[in-house]
Amino acid sequence: MTPPGPPSIDILALGNAIVDVLSHVDDAVVDGLPVNKGGMTLIGAVEAQDLYGVLGPGIECSGGSAANTVVGASMLGARTAFIGRVRDDQLGTVFTHDIRAAGVRFDTPPAADGPDTAVCMVMVTPDAHRTMCTHLGASIELGPDDVDEALVRESAVLYLEGYLWDPSGAREAMRRAIAVARDEGRAVALSLSDPFCVDRHRADFLDLVDNDVDLLFANEHELTSLYGTDDLDRAFNEVMPLVKVAAVTRGEHGAVIVGDGETHLVPAEPVAQVVDTTGAGDLFAAGFLAGWTQGRNLHDCGRMGAVAAAEVISHIGARPEADLRALMAERVPA
Amino acid sequence: MTPPGPPSIDILALGNAIVDVLSHVDDAVVDGLPVNKGGMTLIGAVEAQDLYGVLGPGIECSGGSAANTVVGASMLGARTAFIGRVRDDQLGTVFTHDIRAAGVRFDTPPAADGPDTAVCMVMVTPDAHRTMCTHLGASIELGPDDVDEALVRESAVLYLEGYLWDPSGAREAMRRAIAVARDEGRAVALSLSDPFCVDRHRADFLDLVDNDVDLLFANEHELTSLYGTDDLDRAFNEVMPLVKVAAVTRGEHGAVIVGDGETHLVPAEPVAQVVDTTGAGDLFAAGFLAGWTQGRNLHDCGRMGAVAAAEVISHIGARPEADLRALMAERVPA
Numbered sequence: 330m331t332p333p334g335p336p337s338i339d340i341l342a343l344g345n346a347i348v349d350v351l352s353h354v355d356d357a358v359v360d361g362l363p364v365n366k367g368g369m370t371l372i373g374a375v376e377a378q379d380l381y382g383v384l385g386p387g388i389e390c391s392g393g394s395a396a397n398t399v400v401g402a403s404m405l406g407a408r409t410a411f412i413g414r415v416r417d418d419q420l421g422t423v424f425t426h427d428i429r430a431a432g433v434r435f436d437t438p439p440a441a442d443g444p445d446t447a448v449c450m451v452m453v454t455p456d457a458h459r460t461m462c463t464h465l466g467a468s469i470e471l472g473p474d475d476v477d478e479a480l481v482r483e484s485a486v487l488y489l490e491g492y493l494w495d496p497s498g499a500r501e502a503m504r505r506a507i508a509v510a511r512d513e514g515r516a517v518a519l520s521l522s523d524p525f526c527v528d529r530h531r532a533d534f535l536d537l538v539d540n541d542v543d544l545l546f547a548n549e550h551e552l553t554s555l556y557g558t559d560d561l562d563r564a565f566n567e568v569m570p571l572v573k574v575a576a577v578t579r580g581e582h583g584a585v586i587v588g589d590g591e592t593h594l595v596p597a598e599p600v601a602q603v604v605d606t607t608g609a610g611d612l613f614a615a616g617f618l619a620g621w622t623q624g625r626n627l628h629d630c631g632r633m634g635a636v637a638a639a640e641v642i643s644h645i646g647a648r649p650e651a652d653l654r655a656l657m658a659e660r661v662p663a
Numbered sequence: 664m665t666p667p668g669p670p671s672i673d674i675l676a677l678g679n680a681i682v683d684v685l686s687h688v689d690d691a692v693v694d695g696l697p698v699n700k701g702g703m704t705l706i707g708a709v710e711a712q713d714l715y716g717v718l719g720p721g722i723e724c725s726g727g728s729a730a731n732t733v734v735g736a737s738m739l740g741a742r743t744a745f746i747g748r749v750r751d752d753q754l755g756t757v758f759t760h761d762i763r764a765a766g767v768r769f770d771t772p773p774a775a776d777g778p779d780t781a782v783c784m785v786m787v788t789p790d791a792h793r794t795m796c797t798h799l800g801a802s803i804e805l806g807p808d809d810v811d812e813a814l815v816r817e818s819a820v821l822y823l824e825g826y827l828w829d830p831s832g833a834r835e836a837m838r839r840a841i842a843v844a845r846d847e848g849r850a851v852a853l854s855l856s857d858p859f860c861v862d863r864h865r866a867d868f869l870d871l872v873d874n875d876v877d878l879l880f881a882n883e884h885e886l887t888s889l890y891g892t893d894d895l896d897r898a899f900n901e902v903m904p905l906v907k908v909a910a911v912t913r914g915e916h917g918a919v920i921v922g923d924g925e926t927h928l929v930p931a932e933p934v935a936q937v938v939d940t941t942g943a944g945d946l947f948a949a950g951f952l953a954g955w956t957q958g959r960n961l962h963d964c965g966r967m968g969a970v971a972a973a974e975v976i977s978h979i980g981a982r983p984e985a986d987l988r989a990l991m992a993e994r995v996p997a
Contacts, residue, residue, distance in 0.1 A: 353984070386734075386761040386982060389723035400720070419753040419779065427720040445753065645979075648720060650687070 336515070339407040339622035341484035343503055344395025345468040345492055346413035347447040348420040349607070351645055352387040354452045359460045369461040369523045371495060377464035380450055390646040391427035392449055394522060395490035397608050397647045401615025401637050403432040404653040407622055410434035410480055416467035420446040436477070440470045451607050459607040469496035473505040481509040485622055491522030494530045507541050518544035520614055521551035528554055543573040546614045552577055576631065578613050586631040595631035598639035598660070608647025612637040625663070632661045670849070673741040673956035675818035677840055678729025679802040679826055680747035681781040682754040683941070685979055686721040688786045693794045703795040703857045705829060711798035714784055724980040725761035726783055728856060729824035731942050731981045735949025735971050737766040738987040741956055744768035744814055750801035754780040770811070774804045785941050793941045803830035807839040815843040819956055822948070825856030828864045841875050852878035854948055855885035862888055877907040880948045886911055910965065912947050920965040929965035932973035932994070942981025946971040959997070966995045
């Protein structure tokens with residue numbers, strides 16, 4: 330086998346292509362729904378319509394977990410690409426416009442029929458926490474044939490969102506992309522996405538972590554869910570020997586990065602006011618991976634993740650609004 | 664003629680049904696476009712697509728000038744309704760959801776074919792001023808048959824947005840609504856919308872103000888444009904004898920309200936940070952009309968307008984986010 334050439338893309342993400350509908354709700358609205366507060370629940374088209382009917386006025390922003398990550402990384406100078414499926418409808422046009430406007434290469438053709446572009450109803454409660462209900466819509470149309478193998482081979486890091494394990498076609502797309510990336514000797518990164526998503530796919534995720542994943546992103550609840558334990562320390566000791574790097578976020582308690590035989594405790598970046606926690610994990614991964622592909626040390630990668638996450642929770646929506654690059658130059662100088 | 668019964672609606676608005684696409688841009692982007700900075704320019708479908716292509720990532724919010732006004736008035740306890748046209752597409756669904764969720768009655772059937780729901784690209788420059796390019800899309804499908812005459816008769820105030828004078832069908836709808844409102848002895852209110860809109864329709868607007876308008880809303884630039892003068896004082900003296908009330912906003916210099924033989928100088932409400940001036944005039948009218956239909960005196964009506972306008976310029980988007988009613992109870996107690 331010939332060794333791979335230098336990658337032309339730093340981070341290629343596979344993820345659900347989703348437009349977020351954000352609305353402020355009282356706790357009573359979330360408490361009255363059959364959903365996990367703070368988590369993400371999958372809903373069908375009918376439930377989506379019913380739920381939309383009870384929500385207040387909303388704001389629409391492009392979203393999708395892995396898409397948020399590559400947008401953030403792109404803003405930090407990383408060369409990025411995205412694979413995911415929208416429908417050829419208005420929200421699909423919005424998603425496509427926004428991700429390309431952020432400098433991310435996005436060429437997956439939109440579906441010409443079938444369900445509408447995926448939407449995620451993000452309910453922000455007065456405590457700034459978000460509870461999400463996602464109708465996967467067109468994103469379940471993504472299949473293995475959409476994986477541009479040449480693009481995977483050209484990319485230093487293949488970044489996968491755990492949520493994409495829900496639609497079966499997308500799962501097959503991820504398996505194909507993983508096989509190609511491993512064949513080319515590229516790094517495979519996985520975000521566990523959500524404790525309930527981990528619950529739905531525990532065996533598969535354990536197998537992935539054991540055999541395919543080089544960089545694992547998770548929050549503490551997702552990591553403990555993976556090992557079916559309440560004991561974060563035990564979960565840590567289970568995962569450490571299996572991956573090259575594990576980056577575990579702990580909200581206001583900061584993050585723990587393990588890798589290269591070292592453990593780094595990274596404090597959370599102070600935020601004047603937490604407005605909406607949507608996208609915190611996605612932007613942590615963005616900052617971390619931008620640093621990692623630029624050859625920064627693990628502590629700095631963690632700091633870059635913390636700064637990017639702090640930016641996105643200080644306003645409504647899961648995509649950065651500030652000049653992330655300037656922010657990073659000031660907060661985590663090289 | 665039998666005298667009209669008590670109105671069941673306080674404010675019925677006719678306006679363009681528009682979804683705003685907000686994006687932050689540098690001054691250079693606006694300077695490079697053939698548009699008036701700070702104004703609204705009408706563009707076609709092709710120009711809309713071209714412009715969207717050069718804009719950065721955006722946020723979508725329901726908008727439309729008169730629609731913003733009835734949403735704000737509804738949040739202040741007024742009974743409101745709206746007539747305007749969307750297409751039966753995703754952005755039309757968004758517009759319909761948001762205005763109804765704000766408590767506004769909205770029954771105009773969506774167009775089943777023809778152009779998409781209208782969009783307004785709102786470019787916010789670092790000085791927080793907004794420059795708008797509107798593709799009227801489906802809103803030009805509004806016609807006189809969409810005017811529910813019974814609804815006009817039931818409404819204390821018919822509120823008309825000057826922008827609606829651009830599409831000919833909508834203009835006819837406005838003429839019919841005015842005729843019905845006058846026949847029933849209801850008040851007719853007009854917002855001049857934009858100095859360039861006034862320029863396009865000066866003769867018609869002068870005729871309307873002379874013969875049909877009871878309450879006139881304008882900013883100083885729109886009022887001087889109406890009389891083709893640079894002299895605000897002269898424009899004031901022209902308009903005063905023609906209307907029952909004129910409310911003229913002057914940005915950070917506050918507002919001047921004339922009516923009942925009195926002139927009221929209302930200071931602007933202080934704002935911690937002006938983030939986006941989109942909707943300032945719309946919300947001034949919302950606060951004013953909510954007060955007016957509740958029987959408040961003209962000074963209080965002006966104060967209510969100033970407080971509502973201050974809320975909407977303190978964040979992104981032209982619809983209020985705060986609890987306007989609580990804000991008003993504190994700032995302009997009855």
